[in-house]
Amino acid sequence: MNTLLMIYTKFYLLLIGFLIIRGTESTGTCSKKSSEDCASSTSNGNKYSEEANGEFEKYEAIIDAAKREYEPCTDNICKCYNQVISKDLKPFRSGINEESIRNIKSKGTKYQIIDNKLYRENDCLFPARCSGVEHYLLKLLHKVNNTEFILNTRDWPQIFQHHGPHGPVFSFSKTDDYLDIMYPAWAFWEGGPAISLYPKGIGRWDQHRKLLGQVGNETKWNDKMSKAFFRGSRTSSERDALILLSRENPVLVDAQYTKNQAWKSDADTLHAPPAPEVSFEEHCKYKYLFNFRGVAASFRLKHILLCKSLVFHVGNDWIEFFYPFLRPWIHYIPVERDASKEKIKELLEFFENHQDLAQQIANNGYNFIWNNLQLKHVDCYWLNLIKRYTKLLKYKPTLGEGMKEIVGK
Incomplete structure (x- = not known):
């Protein structure tokens, strides 16, 4: 009788142990997982809770609405990009005179295109950035009329719409608080951020x-x-x-x-x-x-x-x-x-x-x-921007004193 009781007891303990192990595996504890899988499952442990599912449904609805x-x-993308140019030029739709250019001359570097040649004032705050811009300007010289503009190569825009001098300054980036006219950044060609991996700048x-x-x-x-x-x-x-x-x-x-x-x-x-x-x-x-x-x-x-x-x-x-x-x-x-x-x-x-x-x-x-x-889309944007900007000038630019000619490398 004692022998039979011992057999039943051992069987019972084995059964309990087996059920504990199965239960551990089925509840997703980490006994048989790598530490990374374990951490992942722990961090997402409540992802199927009612609250989480409610948040998930919210995101699904937002994505469906966006779609x-x-x-x-559906048009040629360069024509679509013209919408951006139109918006940026809208504050100057009544025309641009010489005085408005003089008022904002300190906000950037002056460029001129005169008789199919490119000129720039001698000093450029960031030579590599100017060079990156000039790569594109040199390609459109025979496609545009005489023009001049102020181009900002600083990291931040210059024409705050709520105060300060207003005028047409070209900048690569802005917020709605600024009236700068966006142009494709110099970094499409050269002069991008220089880090150890790209010591000459990101570029190209x-x-x-x-x-x-x-x-x-x-x-x-x-x-x-x-x-x-x-x-x-x-x-x-x-x-x-x-x-x-x-x-x-x-x-x-x-x-x-x-x-x-x-x-x-x-x-x-x-x-x-x-x-x-x-x-x-x-x-x-x-x-x-x-x-x-x-x-x-x-x-x-x-x-x-x-x-x-x-x-x-x-x-x-x-x-x-x-x-x-x-x-x-x-x-x-x-x-x-x-x-x-x-x-x-x-x-x-x-x-x-x-x-x-x-x-x-x-x-x-x-x-x-x-x-x-x-x-090719960057080329197209530059061409459309300079053409449309030039049409707003109320005067005929002439070559300024101290301007130097920029030629291709």
């Missing part, structure tokens, strides 16, 4: 476009790492939430600060050693990429959209000439510039659980940049 309202440019968009387009197509969606990625300097505190989220949840986000020109100590990178810079091609290994403005618009956006990764674009104030044709929830995911760590995490978790939507939007962003932002 219904989106009307893509045609080369980056070809390389990143190839990498974006060769890197399959399912082979990308399922985490958000960012590398950049601490230009503004708007980037802090993502950096702090990465430190709390490195499985979900890999975001670190690099050095910038003002870096003095680890305090300038939120009390962590600065991370090394990472090439654009390396960005393409991740499913989710973050874009933040710099001092003005960031040159990064057009590059990372070619990765065929889902781009989270933070803030909507600063634009370049092509931004108005990139639509939130269609080509990228908009993120408020003061978004909290929790809000960013919520967005990432939504797309982690809606991979078809994530890949679809990523492909939309890629297709727009690949098809509509080639160097």
Whole structure:
């Protein structure tokens, strides 16, 4: 009898142990998972809760509405870009006189096109930036009438609409608070941000476009790492939430600060050693990429959209000439510039659980940049901008004193 009782007892204990093990596996605990999988499942542990599902439905509705309202440019993209030129020139539709040019001469570098030759005042604040602009101006000399304009090569726009001198200044980026006339940035050719990976500046968009387009197509969606990625300097505190989220949840986000020109100590990178810079091609290994403005618009956006990764674009104030044709929830995911760590995490978790939507939007962003932002479109924009601007001049420009001729290299 005692022997039979011992057998029953052992059997009972084995059965209980078996049920405990099965229960552990079925509830998704980490006994048989890698630490990374475990952390991922723990961080998303409530993703199927009623509250989470409610948030997910909200995003699905926003995306559906964006699709219904989106009307893509069906014309030649250069004609579509004319809408941006029209808007920027509207404040000057009554005409531009010599006095208005004199009033804003200090806001940039003066250029003239006289008798099919290009001239510039002797001094240029950023020679590489001027050279990047001149590459395009030299190509249109025989297609435009005599003209002159003030071109700003600083990082920020010059003509604040609410006060100060008003006049037609060309700038590469602006917000709605400024009346500057946008032109394609110098960095499409040369003079872009210089970092250790690109010591002469990013430059040569045609080369980056070809390389990143190839990498974006060769890197399959399912082979990308399922985490958000960012590398950049601490230009503004708007980037802090993502950096702090990465430190709390490195499985979900890999975001670190690099050095910038003002870096003095680890305090300038939120009390962590600065991370090394990472090439654009390396960005393409991740499913989710973050874009933040710099001092003005960031040159990064057009590059990372070619990765065929889902781009989270933070803030909507600063634009370049092509931004108005990139639509939130269609080509990228908009993120408020003061978004909290929790809000960013919520967005990432939504797309982690809606991979078809994530890949679809990523492909939309890629297709727009690949098809509509080639160097021939930059040429076309410059030509249309100079022609339409010149028609507004109320006087006939003559070659100014001290102007030097710019010739091709």
